[in-house]
Amino acid sequence: MADITETRVTATPVARPRKRIRWDHVADHAILIAGALLMLVPVYMVFATSSWDAITVHREGMQFGFSDQLGTNYDAALFEYGGFTDSVNGVTMLANSLILGLGFAIGKIVVGMMAAYAIVYFRLKFATLAFWMIFTTLLLPLEVRILPSYEIITSITVFGLYENGMGNSYAGLIIPLIASATATFFFRQFFLSVPEELIEAARIDGAGPVKFFIDILVPLSRTMIAAMFIIMFVFGWNQYLWPTLITTDESLFTLVRGIRQIVQSYADGSETPDYGQAAALAIIAMTPPVLIVVFFQSWFVKGLTESDK
Amino acid sequence: MAQVTLNAVRKVYPNGAEALEPSTFTIPDGELCVLVGPSGCGKSTMLRMVAGLEDITEGEVSIGDRVVNDIDPADRNIAMVFQNYALYPHMTVARNMGYGLKNRGMDRGQIAAKVREAAEMLNLTEFLDRRPSQLSGGQRQRVAMGRAIVREPDLFLFDEPLSNLDAKLRNQMRIEIRALQRRLGTTAMYVTHDQVEAMTMADRIIVLSNGHIEQIGTPNEIYEHPASTFVASFMGAPPMNLLDAEAGQGRVTLPGGEVVPQAGVNGHTGAIKVGIRPEDVAPSAQGDLSFNVDIIEELGAQRLLHGKMAGQDFSVAVPKDQEAATGEMRLALKANAVHLFDADQGRRLG
Numbered sequence: 001m002a003d004i005t006e007t008r009v010t011a012t013p014v015a016r017p018r019k020r021i022r023w024d025h026v027a028d029h030a031i032l033i034a035g036a037l038l039m040l041v042p043v044y045m046v047f048a049t050s051s052w053d054a055i056t057v058h059r060e061g062m063q064f065g066f067s068d069q070l071g072t073n074y075d076a077a078l079f080e081y082g083g084f085t086d087s088v089n090g091v092t093m094l095a096n097s098l099i100l101g102l103g104f105a106i107g108k109i110v111v112g113m114m115a116a117y118a119i120v121y122f123r124l125k126f127a128t129l130a131f132w133m134i135f136t137t138l139l140l141p142l143e144v145r146i147l148p149s150y151e152i153i154t155s156i157t158v159f160g161l162y163e164n165g166m167g168n169s170y171a172g173l174i175i176p177l178i179a180s181a182t183a184t185f186f187f188r189q190f191f192l193s194v195p196e197e198l199i200e201a202a203r204i205d206g207a208g209p210v211k212f213f214i215d216i217l218v219p220l221s222r223t224m225i226a227a228m229f230i231i232m233f234v235f236g237w238n239q240y241l242w243p244t245l246i247t248t249d250e251s252l253f254t255l256v257r258g259i260r261q262i263v264q265s266y267a268d269g270s271e272t273p274d275y276g277q278a279a280a281l282a283i284i285a286m287t288p289p290v291l292i293v294v295f296f297q298s299w300f301v302k303g304l305t306e307s308d309k
Numbered sequence: 310m311a312q313v314t315l316n317a318v319r320k321v322y323p324n325g326a327e328a329l330e331p332s333t334f335t336i337p338d339g340e341l342c343v344l345v346g347p348s349g350c351g352k353s354t355m356l357r358m359v360a361g362l363e364d365i366t367e368g369e370v371s372i373g374d375r376v377v378n379d380i381d382p383a384d385r386n387i388a389m390v391f392q393n394y395a396l397y398p399h400m401t402v403a404r405n406m407g408y409g410l411k412n413r414g415m416d417r418g419q420i421a422a423k424v425r426e427a428a429e430m431l432n433l434t435e436f437l438d439r440r441p442s443q444l445s446g447g448q449r450q451r452v453a454m455g456r457a458i459v460r461e462p463d464l465f466l467f468d469e470p471l472s473n474l475d476a477k478l479r480n481q482m483r484i485e486i487r488a489l490q491r492r493l494g495t496t497a498m499y500v501t502h503d504q505v506e507a508m509t510m511a512d513r514i515i516v517l518s519n520g521h522i523e524q525i526g527t528p529n530e531i532y533e534h535p536a537s538t539f540v541a542s543f544m545g546a547p548p549m550n551l552l553d554a555e556a557g558q559g560r561v562t563l564p565g566g567e568v569v570p571q572a573g574v575n576g577h578t579g580a581i582k583v584g585i586r587p588e589d590v591a592p593s594a595q596g597d598l599s600f601n602v603d604i605i606e607e608l609g610a611q612r613l614l615h616g617k618m619a620g621q622d623f624s625v626a627v628p629k630d631q632e633a634a635t636g637e638m639r640l641a642l643k644a645n646a647v648h649l650f651d652a653d654q655g656r657r658l659g
Contacts, residue, residue: 195393195395197391197392197393197395198395198397200360200362200382200389200391200395201389201391201395201396201397201456202397202408203361203362203381203382203383204360204361204362204382204383204387204388204389204409205383205408205409205412205456206383206384206409206412206413207383207408207412211412215408216397216399219399219400220398220399222399
């Protein structure tokens with residue numbers, strides 16, 4: 001041990017006075033740093049801007065430095081009631097966004113898993129046809145079928161609930177978004193990779209279809225579920241078009257929608273839009289998806305890359 | 310504890326392929342019966358029909374005195390050990406072993422006691438809290454066995470349980486499984502393609518080929534009196550030598566004109582197959598048969614001499630203390646060394 005350290009200490013300065021610069025590494029890093037800046041600087045600018053008062057931002061544009069309005073802006077963004085009816089503040093919108101994001105992610109995972117379970121494990125007539133029909137819906141996202149979807153949702157009544165259709169309700173907000181094939185497709189591929197013997201062992205162990213699903217398949221899919229959850233939550237959280245269309249009641253507005261609402265007031269011509277507040281709201285809107293991705297990152301990578309035997 | 314009876318059981322797949330011709334046999338209570346044959350011979354299909362994992366096209370399977378054709382696998386009171394263990398990866402060893410009992414509605418304390426008992430029997434006690442992924446192949450196999458044992462089944466089903474293990478471990482597990490089955494006295498069906506496993510473990514062997522039963526018998530019977538050329542060449546390593554020969558005038562003649570001693574032909578004439586096990590001949594200067602050695606294989610305990618007899622491939626096993634060299638030599642037969650088979654069908658004659 002001692003010998004080795006000694007030789008290294010004496011040899012290093014003689015043979016290599018300095019570490020050679022590897023130009024290809026420099027180029028790699030330059031590209032990576034440029035990419036990172038491209039992504040991060042706008043976020044930073046929004047954050048910096050959120051500390052300025054509306055007038056400055058309106059006059060001088062986005063800001064790089066910080067001012068003293070940070071607390072006021074966030075406080076206003078979160079707790080000040082606004083909108084046409086003064087019935088919504090940042091916290092309500094945050095709650096609405098959470099409900100949409102969670103409802104969408106959970107609903108999609110539950111429906112997707114059950115559909116995939118039916119397709120993969122049961123000998124159904126036309127199972128392949130059913131799968132391809134579900135798969136085709138990937139080609140028909142909500143935006144394409146938005147008018148008929150709107151028509152249906154605003155006129156539908158379910159068991160006497162929603163007498164005036166599902167417009168202006170959480171159900172109307174979430175359910176139409178759930179109908180798509182991504183989760184079904186991913187879970188189908190995953191279930192196909194689960195060894196056949198596991199099902200047979202479970203059958204001999206006396207597990208029926210429901211038990212097998214809950215005791216074996218769901219725990220086995222947990223990394224997959226986590227990955228799906230992240231993707232779906234962020235997707236649901238960022239929804240804009242559909243919530244704009246289906247909710248007119250301001251107490252159901254989501255954060256993404258609320259940001260626009262603040263800037264909107266300028267277009268209405270009445271007053272200077274509260275840019276600082278809008279920027280603060282944008283930062284607030286960004287935070288939960290970022291936190292979820294940060295915390296579930298390792299699961300996410302596992303779920304998409306590793307099939308866990 | 311139960312005997313297993315198959316009565317004209319047949320399996321035809323929806324695409325019309327006949328995986329198993331109607332087969333009838335009984336496995337007496339407490340016996341370990343090995344189904345052996347090359348891949349695709351129908352042995353796994355047979356096992357899976359007994360397990361209830363595969364529909365039975367025709368015929369009846371009974372376990373004990375109960376026909377189980379329409380009974381769900383969980384209610385047949387069987388336990389199965391799979392080739393890839395089929396342990397539940399997200400459950401601990403203890404939960405893996407107890408899962409079947411839990412589904413039967415047994416209470417927790419009782420399950421824990423049974424699992425502990427089985428774990429002790431299999432030296433798994435210290436691993437009860439581990440996941441299958443933290444265990445070696447042999448340990449996983451033991452867990453799979455433990456899962457079978459705790460159910461106290463009427464019948465064990467083993468589907469090539471040792472194929473995923475390395476050679477050394479396989480030998481060890483072979484003995485363990487055999488000992489365990491003896492101790493518990495539970496009837497067992499054991500599928501393998503490895504004739505060594507079949508010979509060493511079985512009370513009774515069923516040799517299958519192409520969906521039909523070639524022979525049923527004790528290891529000794531199968532080895533000493535193979536019912537067909539298929540059984541003769543499949544069971545035993547190195548396999549039995551099979552030579553084309555001609556029967557006539559009360560004797561059997563090899564193509565070169567040499568007469569095979571010990572061969573009583575019972576009036577059979579024409580083409581015939583002569584079977585001689587490699588270990589049933591010995592080099593001897595006064596031997597009746599000539600043999601030309603091409604290659605010598607050293608196996609440690611014995612040597613294998615590969616070469617030609619009457620222009621056909623032939624192998625001889627000699628003990629390690631006997632010198633051998635390539636080239637011409639004479640061979641003498643030991644007692645009862647010659648098996649005769651029909652040349653077309655491969656059935657045993659006499």
